[in-house]
Amino acid sequence: xxxxxxxxxxxxxxVDEQTFGITWQDGHKSKYPCDLLRLSCPCAACxxxxxxxxxxxxxxxxxxxxxxxxQSVGRYGIQIRWSDxxxxxxxxxxxxxxxxxxxxxxxxxxxxx
Amino acid sequence: xxxxxxxxxxxxxxxxxxxxxxxxxxxxxxxxxxxxIDGGRVCFDVELTTPACPVKDQLKEDCIRSVRNLExxxxxxxxxxxxxxxxxxFETAKVLPGVRNIIAVASGKGGVGKSTVAANLAVALVKAxxxxxxxxxxxxxxxxxxxxxxxxxxxxxxxxxxxxxxEAHGVHVMSIGFLTSDKTPVIWRGxxxxxxxxxxxxxxxxxxLDYLILDLPPGTGDAQLTLTQTAELSGAVIVTTPQEVSxxxxxxxxxxxxxxxxxxxxxxxxMSYFSCPDCGKVFEIFGRGGARKISEELNVPLLGExxxxxxxxxxxxxxxxxxxxxPDSLTAKVYGxxxxxxxxxxxxANMKPDMAKAVDFQWKTKGA
Numbered sequence: 001x002x003x004x005x006x007x008x009x010x011x012x013x014x015v016d017e018q019t020f021g022i023t024w025q026d027g028h029k030s031k032y033p034c035d036l037l038r039l040s041c042p043c044a045a046c047x048x049x050x051x052x053x054x055x056x057x058x059x060x061x062x063x064x065x066x067x068x069x070x071q072s073v074g075r076y077g078i079q080i081r082w083s084d085x086x087x088x089x090x091x092x093x094x095x096x097x098x099x100x101x102x103x104x105x106x107x108x109x110x111x112x113x
Numbered sequence: 114x115x116x117x118x119x120x121x122x123x124x125x126x127x128x129x130x131x132x133x134x135x136x137x138x139x140x141x142x143x144x145x146x147x148x149x150i151d152g153g154r155v156c157f158d159v160e161l162t163t164p165a166c167p168v169k170d171q172l173k174e175d176c177i178r179s180v181r182n183l184e185x186x187x188x189x190x191x192x193x194x195x196x197x198x199x200x201x202x203f204e205t206a207k208v209l210p211g212v213r214n215i216i217a218v219a220s221g222k223g224g225v226g227k228s229t230v231a232a233n234l235a236v237a238l239v240k241a242x243x244x245x246x247x248x249x250x251x252x253x254x255x256x257x258x259x260x261x262x263x264x265x266x267x268x269x270x271x272x273x274x275x276x277x278x279x280e281a282h283g284v285h286v287m288s289i290g291f292l293t294s295d296k297t298p299v300i301w302r303g304x305x306x307x308x309x310x311x312x313x314x315x316x317x318x319x320x321x322l323d324y325l326i327l328d329l330p331p332g333t334g335d336a337q338l339t340l341t342q343t344a345e346l347s348g349a350v351i352v353t354t355p356q357e358v359s360x361x362x363x364x365x366x367x368x369x370x371x372x373x374x375x376x377x378x379x380x381x382x383x384m385s386y387f388s389c390p391d392c393g394k395v396f397e398i399f400g401r402g403g404a405r406k407i408s409e410e411l412n413v414p415l416l417g418e419x420x421x422x423x424x425x426x427x428x429x430x431x432x433x434x435x436x437x438x439x440p441d442s443l444t445a446k447v448y449g450x451x452x453x454x455x456x457x458x459x460x461x462a463n464m465k466p467d468m469a470k471a472v473d474f475q476w477k478t479k480g481a
Contacts, residue, residue, distance in 0.1 A: 014477060017477075017478055067476040068476055069474070071473045072471040075345055075373065076374040076469075
């Protein structure tokens with residue numbers, strides 16, 4: 001079993017108007033630009049179920065995209081209601097930790113946090 | 114004669130008493146309360162995390178022994194109490210407020226006796242002193258009305274339009290069977306199942322419960338998914354029979370709960386063996402030990418092995434779970450042990466900090 005603290009949030013918050021943030025129980029801090037998070041939506045409408053090909057393109061997403069409401073889904077993820085009315089994606093914590101953009105997670109030497 | 118007996122000395126002595134499940138001493142766990150010293154008489158409460166504590170008697174003895182050895186003590190009185198710990202902020206939770214622990218009883222495969230196990234575990238927890246609810250989540254084949262002798266009963270509805278569970282053998286029971294006729298089958302597609310489960314979780318007046326047992330339909334389908342997404346499940350128990358074909362599916366069920374981060378409290382082997390009432394000989398009809406194998410392989414506790422007992426079918430069909438009908442039978446005793454093991458594992462899981470807290474917030478924008 002993998003290390004649960006790595007994929008369990010200690011805090012889920014709004015960082016600023018365009019940034020969503022999670023502090024994980026292992027102490028790591030992840031920041032997600034809203035447009036990228038919307039673009040990464042894992043739902044069946046945004047990702048083709050059979051081919052895995054992404055159906056939503058950056059052009060289709062409004063520049064000022066932001067969440068309206070963020071809600072827990074059970075114990076394993078969150079659902080985001082977006083300002084473009086999209087809300088079908090469940091962002092699991094495993095998925096969000098994988099998505100972390102910081103240079104440490106992406107194999108760089110220095111963490112931006 | 115001066116008596117140097119102080120509260121501090123009593124606490125020091127009690128530090129030697131360890132809870133074998135939580136693996137810490139009862140003083141640092143905060144279990145010792147209300148110490149009163151009257152001359153040589155010492156009196157205190159020990160508040161456990163569940164009334165169904167498997168080692169309650171042993172802890173009590175250990176407490177008495179450790180304090181009696183103190184200088185100046187002439188008598189010790191221990192009151193064993195309990196305050197069931199639950200998920201964080203259960204009082205204010207949006208879904209199932211007032212319910213401390215929500216435990217799903219699941220199996221990968223049908224026909225392993227899951228409903229029988231759920232019904233008897235619920236009664237066993239009541240007998241141990243807990244407040245227990247039982248939600249029959251099997252939309253297509255509800256069996257709780259029959260097992261609890263409630264066929265034909267209709268639940269009351271409160272003024273704020275919430276359904277009141279029906280109490281039987283001390284258990285607060287809710288089932289789709291109360292709302293439909295038992296002669297017409299429920300033929301619903303996924304979205305209806307989803308909706309009904311949602312209603313059960315949000316529109317039933319459960320009141321204050323220590324444990325809400327969810328009897329899940331077999332498999333890993335719509336109902337299971339809705340439950341794991343809507344309710345903050347505290348833990349899951351997997352029921353299996355000893356055969357390999359059932360074990361394969363038990364593994365799948367276990368993995369589903371791991372995926373949605375619901376702690377698996379353990380695995381129960383049902384129909385484990387038959388103990389002949391005449392000669393006492395034990396027959397392992399379907400083989401035995403399969404659940405033990407999985408528990409070792411996947412590192413989850415084996416909660417117990419429940420025997421095959423023809424009386425369980427007979428009592429169940431008469432609306433009396435075995436634990437209520439024949440409390441002195443071997444089967445009822447085994448259920449008592451399994452219920453205590455579940456309560457202990459739930460307490461252990463609740464001590465772990467690595468649970469995600471529920472969030473629900475609106476995004477703040479400058480324009481708004």
